[in-house]
Amino acid sequence: MWLPLLGLxxxxxxxxxxxxxxxxxxxxxxxxxxxxxxxxLLGGWNAIFKRDFDGMTLITGFFVNTLLAAGLAALGDMxxxxxxxxxxxxxxxxxxxxxxxxxxxxxxxxxxxxGKRQSHGGIDQS
Amino acid sequence: MRTNRNTKSILWIAPLTVVFFCFGLLLMAQFNTAxxxxxxxxxxxxxxLAMIIKGVTSNKEELTAQLAAxxxxxxxxxxxxxxGKSLNNAVVNRILTLSAVTGDRQVTGPGITxxxxxxxxxxxxxxxxxxxxxxxxxxxxxxxxETRFTTHTSITEKAVRKTAYDGAGNLISEAGYVPLINGxxxxxxxxxxxxxxxxxxxxxxxxxxxxIESLNSLYMVYPVIKQMDNLLxxxxxxxxxxxxxxxxxxxxxxxx
Numbered sequence: 001m002w003l004p005l006l007g008l009x010x011x012x013x014x015x016x017x018x019x020x021x022x023x024x025x026x027x028x029x030x031x032x033x034x035x036x037x038x039x040x041l042l043g044g045w046n047a048i049f050k051r052d053f054d055g056m057t058l059i060t061g062f063f064v065n066t067l068l069a070a071g072l073a074a075l076g077d078m079x080x081x082x083x084x085x086x087x088x089x090x091x092x093x094x095x096x097x098x099x100x101x102x103x104x105x106x107x108x109x110x111x112x113x114x115g116k117r118q119s120h121g122g123i124d125q126s
Numbered sequence: 127m128r129t130n131r132n133t134k135s136i137l138w139i140a141p142l143t144v145v146f147f148c149f150g151l152l153l154m155a156q157f158n159t160a161x162x163x164x165x166x167x168x169x170x171x172x173x174x175l176a177m178i179i180k181g182v183t184s185n186k187e188e189l190t191a192q193l194a195a196x197x198x199x200x201x202x203x204x205x206x207x208x209x210g211k212s213l214n215n216a217v218v219n220r221i222l223t224l225s226a227v228t229g230d231r232q233v234t235g236p237g238i239t240x241x242x243x244x245x246x247x248x249x250x251x252x253x254x255x256x257x258x259x260x261x262x263x264x265x266x267x268x269x270x271x272e273t274r275f276t277t278h279t280s281i282t283e284k285a286v287r288k289t290a291y292d293g294a295g296n297l298i299s300e301a302g303y304v305p306l307i308n309g310x311x312x313x314x315x316x317x318x319x320x321x322x323x324x325x326x327x328x329x330x331x332x333x334x335x336x337x338i339e340s341l342n343s344l345y346m347v348y349p350v351i352k353q354m355d356n357l358l359x360x361x362x363x364x365x366x367x368x369x370x371x372x373x374x375x376x377x378x379x380x381x382x
Contacts, residue, residue, distance in 0.1 A: 003143045004143045004146040005146070007142075007144065007145075007147035007150070010147055011146065011147040011153075011154070014151060016154050021162060022159045024159065030152075030155060031156060033152065034149075034153060037148070037149045041145055041146065044142060045142070055142075056141070058142065058145055062149075063148075066152065
């Protein structure tokens with residue numbers, strides 16, 4: 001579990017060392033791409049808890065979703081519709097949903113562990 | 127069983143790490159862009175913009191003052207360079223003049239030619255006298271048979287045995303001398319070219335009691351003088367000094 005976190009830290013460090021500056025006019029597209037990436041990330045984490053995880057799905061989902069989100073936001077700008085707002089709302093809902101799901105899974109896991117410990121304790125007492 | 131578990135762990139850890147890493151990069155890029163956007167002028171408040179304009183205006187005034195000062199310096203430098211250029215031109219002209227005197231360069235100009243044919247009984251010192259007279263008459267450059275006369279030119283003679291027919295048609299042989307210039311025999315006709323004022327040069331040779339009259343009457347030498355509008359006198363071969371050295375400081379009195 002520590003390795004993905006290490007990956008995140010290394011990514012953040014590299015990003016701060018080699019400062020990738022994207023033109024300000026593309027800031028909105030990048031923001032939507034970040035949201036899409038966060039959504040994919042949390043979706044993958046959620047899938048691990050649900051034992052439904054697929055590495056290829058996560059990687060392809062991450063890259064395709066980020067590019068597609070940024071592309072859609074750009075397209076919205078071109079045709080005069082603030083599509084990035086729709087993306088922000090959609091990804092926002094999904095992110096909260098994933099976080100909620102992870103929270104429930106963590107609580108369930110915690111309860112399961114506590115139940116196991118109690119049942120082990122009962123055997124010892126008897 | 128344990129190996130199977132490890133393989134399963136790698137299956138989810140590796141893609142998650144990659145995605146986390148990429149997300150970290152993306153997040154940082156977004157952070158930097160957001161920072162840049164925050165610092166962009168269009169996001170500044172009116173009060174801040176006014177402050178920025180004030181600062182920029184004062185900076186501009188300072189830079190304008192600096193620019194004016196630098197322009198003045200540039201003008202002064204240009205004036206100095208211009209004066210340096212004129213000095214340079216004078217030096218170049220001086221070198222050209224000196225090279226014409228020393229024979230380092232070919233020279234052109236008006237002057238006279240003095241032609242002496244083979245029948246004349248010319249001795250080497252007659253040539254020296256002619257050259258002396260020409261220089262005395264203001265010749266600036268002289269060549270004898272296309273050999274430039276310089277300070278290193280030598281005029282000497284060598285003894286030869288001449289053969290000729292006398293009036294009765296008999297072959298006669300007699301000892302004679304031919305002039306040498308820089309050790310080489312001078313071939314007839316000898317053409318002396320001198321650049322200078324043509325009239326002055328001619329007068330310098332032909333005045334009554336002058337060298338031409340002497341040559342005519344005493345030695346039966348009859349040089350033909352011709353005034354020329356444009357003469358070309360070639361450069362002398364380069365002379366390499368072996369012993370004489372110019373003092374490095376240029377102090378002319380150091381030898382005293």
